[in-house]
Amino acid sequence: MWRSIENLWRTVARLDLRARLRKHLAFRAFRARCHQSTPLQVVIGAGSTEFSGWVSTDLESLDVTLPQSWKRLFRTDSIDRLLAEHIYEHLDEAECRKSFRECFRYLKPGGLLRIAVPDGHRRDSAYVAEVSPPKDGHKMLFTVESLRSLLEEAGFQVTPLEYFDASEQFHHSAWDPADGMIRRSLPFDTQEAFRIGPLHYTSLIMDARKPNRSRPCAE
Template identity: 40%
Template sequence: MSLRSLIRSIVYKPKNILDLIQLKSKIKNSMSEVNIIIGAHNTDYNNWLPTNIENLNLLELNSFENLFGDKKATRFLAEHVFEHISYEDALTALKNCNQYLVKGGTVRIAVPDGFHPNPDYINMVKPGGHGEGAHDHKLLYDYKKLSKVFEDAGYSVNLLEYYDENGQFHYHEWDSKDGHILRSKRYDKRFNEPLGYSSLIIDGIKK
């Protein structure tokens, strides 16, 4: 299977996805911030533009050029997308996003947390795990690994929600308007249930 086919198979086209012409027009004519959802599926937030591989291929810089023209994004948001691609592809994707971000712009990523202390959670989300979509997970990030790929791509890092090596949960206030994450301490009721579902959430900030 080609890389393009692989990504197409894991990042689904939502019912509300804009076609490329609509999306390019909205970006070109925007008089305010341009906020982009990566791998949107059925995600649709006010003041955010949903994309999938049909209109933004993260691994192809010319796809960004075709979509943005001379515009740049203020924010990119990817909730549970990056665990489906390799570290090398994540690095390429983040470098491409960096080129089309304004200075100080952010990429907010949420992925399953590899330092989560509950083994049932790990068995659900690990590559080949029993959770939804886990059969296609390529790696299980912890805050160190995800910070490193951001830093290798030229970003500074702001950790928002994560477990450390000792199973201690860390939480720093974040604004949903800067990128809403459903699978989070604030918005996922499972966090307070026995499984304690959470995500590793990090902002990468363009220097």
């Protein structure tokens, strides 16, 4: 009996070692892909989303709040574009600050972070019910003012692309999906449940660019 138990534990240990080895090799291959991609365009919190020419990450491969998670994947000043669609509402303010500092650190000078989050100045009832914390694990509900403030604090030059203002007026500028595709946006969303006039589900969308000559990123 004891020999059978011992053999079972040895089998379990071998399987665990093989699983860890496969995970390690998969990570090394993923990191090599990041280092070899030109341009290096990264989707944050992509889940199953894949865009041609972009590297998709999820929480297992990149925890955006942890400096060591960025460091093991990327070189400083190495990323051309970062894309984050409806990720940052799941973090609290302190976590957002940490993440924006790391985004700034790892983007090349002139590199772009395109970010989309639910819009706190859009106040129709269906939308508010869908996006207000703690729905779906949301911790933050940004406005154009609060998101701009956090991004500028990290050192970015900020351009709002789509947003409601405090008077509930919608503003939008033309933007190129090649720089980062946002599906929940004026040009691309078609969800009838959130329709108000010509709009469906909209997001607060901003481009945050790292200046060509940037100050050192704060620790």
